[in-house]
Amino acid sequence: EIVLTQSPDFQSVTPKEKVTIICRASQSIGSSLHWYQQKPDQSPKLLIKYASQSFSGVPSRFSGSGSGTDFTLTINSLEAEDAATYYCHQTSNLRRTFGQGTKVEIK
């Protein structure tokens, strides 16, 4: 099983600040890494596919980078509506896995 480890687990951020979330894979997964946003009592929503490609309709302040084992989700100029938990997810292996999540709170 490929283990995805996100850091940090929690981040409290001021609006307009930049947010960086890291996802590390236990083995190389190429670029088969995706990012989701989940707000309370809602289903997850796809933000970034294949490490760095924005999904349709996602605001440009969200971006992704990385390959192999180290990946980053960046939120430039955080807005209040971005308060959520963010998950990374790999589809390199037959058995998909998710990171444990990073909760972003607005100060």
Next chain:
Amino acid sequence: EVQLVESGGGLIQPGGSLRLSCAASGFTVSTNYMSWVRQAPGKGLEWVSVIYSGGTTYYADSVKGRFTISRDNSKNTLYLQMNSLRVEDTAVYYCARESYYDYYAMDFWGQGTTVTVSS
């Protein structure tokens, strides 16, 4: 418009069985990879199972041998048969489409159905 609607959740005793359904519209289930993902109360997302367009299936170790993923092409519906349920299977269960064009990222999700395993 792509839509996924889960149903079939409820309260069940340990050791019992339940079948979840995920009715799809706006696309064809049989030509896509489809996954079940669950989320225990206050916890993160856990991948449960996937069925490929060709019919091949895979399961998380935590459910292997107890859960079965399947689909009915005529109804355009995905299923998850859950047997020998345990307290730790309590969760919201989501179905999701894995898009070939999005490198199998889960581009559409249902609203979820809640399964509670308790005596």
